[in-house]
Amino acid sequence: MRYFFIIYVLLAVLVVSIGGLRGKKFKDAPIRVFPDMDEQDRIDPQEASDFFNDGLGARQPVAATVPQGLKPAGLADEMTKSFTNDNSYHQTGMFNEDVFGTGLPVNELGLTEENLPAFLKRGLVMYNANCSGCHGISGNGKGVIASYGVPGVFNLVTSKLPDGGMYDVIVNGRGNMGAFGYQIDVKDRWAIIAYLRALQYSRTAPLDQVKGAYEAGSAK
Numbered sequence: 001m002r003y004f005f006i007i008y009v010l011l012a013v014l015v016v017s018i019g020g021l022r023g024k025k026f027k028d029a030p031i032r033v034f035p036d037m038d039e040q041d042r043i044d045p046q047e048a049s050d051f052f053n054d055g056l057g058a059r060q061p062v063a064a065t066v067p068q069g070l071k072p073a074g075l076a077d078e079m080t081k082s083f084t085n086d087n088s089y090h091q092t093g094m095f096n097e098d099v100f101g102t103g104l105p106v107n108e109l110g111l112t113e114e115n116l117p118a119f120l121k122r123g124l125v126m127y128n129a130n131c132s133g134c135h136g137i138s139g140n141g142k143g144v145i146a147s148y149g150v151p152g153v154f155n156l157v158t159s160k161l162p163d164g165g166m167y168d169v170i171v172n173g174r175g176n177m178g179a180f181g182y183q184i185d186v187k188d189r190w191a192i193i194a195y196l197r198a199l200q201y202s203r204t205a206p207l208d209q210v211k212g213a214y215e216a217g218s219a220k
Contacts, residue, residue: 046058089164092167100164103163104190104194109187109190126188127195130184133145134177141155156199156200159196163193166192170192
């Protein structure tokens with residue numbers, strides 16, 4: 001027993017000599033088993049760097065590159081900016097800071113009777129690519145993810161969210177759903193919403209209005 005206490009005291013002295021007493025401050029860098037990115041190979045703003053020939057750490061953008069969300073001059077206006085300071089309904093889905101709107105921003109999207117079918121088809125493509133895995137092809141919340149037991153997948157067919165509310169969920173996510181604003185363009189977000197409204201309407205539309213489309217789809 002005596003040897004146990006001697007060893008214990010020696011270990012305590014060793015620990016204190018290495019780690020110091022509680023509250024003691026050291027000038028040397030601490031020993032870190034897991035650095036956790038405390039030290040990184042980076043350059044602070046306006047810091048010099050010997051890595052580049054001109055000695056400057058700040059660099060100009062690579063030639064011919066385009067900032068994310070923007071487009072080069074002269075490109076056909078097929079895409080809408082994903083990153084903007086515009087707080088309009090078209091960009092946020094809100095009429096003010098706390099009210100979600102209803103309806104599509106027709107003028108901003110340039111929708112006409114002629115291009116509306118193509119717009120809905122684009123919504124179908126983007127929905128299947130980004131949403132159907134969780135919410136299902138029909139939007140009933142029974143996609144592939146549900147078959148693995150993931151709970152709480154939203155039924156979009158019975159959703160009562162206004163159009164602006166859907167837009168906000170696409171951009172920022174909600175609950176277990178992550179944000180998709182970084183990968184779905186503004187115009188495509190509205191296309192998805194338009195397609196979802198078509199899905200919802202197809203569940204309650206008069207038979208004579210959907211029978212032809214249903215039979216054509218079943219025949220494929």
